[in-house]
Amino acid sequence: MYRDSSLKLYLDDLAAKLPAPGGGSAAALTAALGLALASMVINFTIGKVKYAQFEKELVLELEKSEKLRREFLDLVDRDVEAYNSKDPRKALDIPVMVARLCFEGAKILPELVKKGNVNLISDVAVAAQLLEAAFSAAVVNVDINLKMIDDEKLARELRKELSEKSKSIIKIRQDTEVQVGKVIRG
Numbered sequence: 598m599y600r601d602s603s604l605k606l607y608l609d610d611l612a613a614k615l616p617a618p619g620g621g622s623a624a625a626l627t628a629a630l631g632l633a634l635a636s637m638v639i640n641f642t643i644g645k646v647k648y649a650q651f652e653k654e655l656v657l658e659l660e661k662s663e664k665l666r667r668e669f670l671d672l673v674d675r676d677v678e679a680y681n682s683k684d685p686r687k688a689l690d691i692p693v694m695v696a697r698l699c700f701e702g703a704k705i706l707p708e709l710v711k712k713g714n715v716n717l718i719s720d721v722a723v724a725a726q727l728l729e730a731a732f733s734a735a736v737v738n739v740d741i742n743l744k745m746i747d748d749e750k751l752a753r754e755l756r757k758e759l760s761e762k763s764k765s766i767i768k769i770r771q772d773t774e775v776q777v778g779k780v781i782r783g
Contacts, residue, residue, distance in 0.1 A: 598674040600624040602623035614623050621676035622704045624734035631727030634720045636662045642714040651712040663703045692738035699732035700762045703769045718780045725773040732766050
């Protein structure tokens with residue numbers, strides 16, 4: 598659907614009077630952008646003599662980042678499909694996955710602040726901001742979809758899980774911004 602389409606087509610459809618794509622797929626795309634930045638930082642670090650001591654570790658982080666980026670790209674389309682299916686459970690599951698994967702993606706960033714190419718340090722902060730924004734957007738979509746599912750136990754469990762992850766992802770973003778600020782400002 599959108600995975601192999603132009604960005605213009607996606608944005609035109611997002612802006613149009615169409616039921617989907619909407620906020621859920623936009624959250625997934627935002628997260629994919631964050632992971633693409635993380636991957637870029639790693640790609641500009643790997644192979645540099647200055648960062649050779651981190652090479653093996655960064656290669657593994659790149660694999661994680663790229664796997665997550667591909668998953669988010671798939672979730673852009675899966676969110677549209679879930680919305681169009683009119684299946685409330687599918688419509689709930691996608692933003693839950695987006696939120697959980699944003700949390701996993703954010704955990705890559707603290708190491709990039711320490712071990713990534715310093716010339717791209719600001720991109721690590723932008724990645725953190727995008728992943729936090731995508732996470733928050735996914736949570737809003739979880740909340741709206743929970744209203745359509747009459748399962749209080751599930752609602753309590755998901756809200757508890759996402760509240761805890763929210764605290765962590767906010768902390769990662771804040772810490773990343775502080776560390777990046779120190780590097781940029783000297």
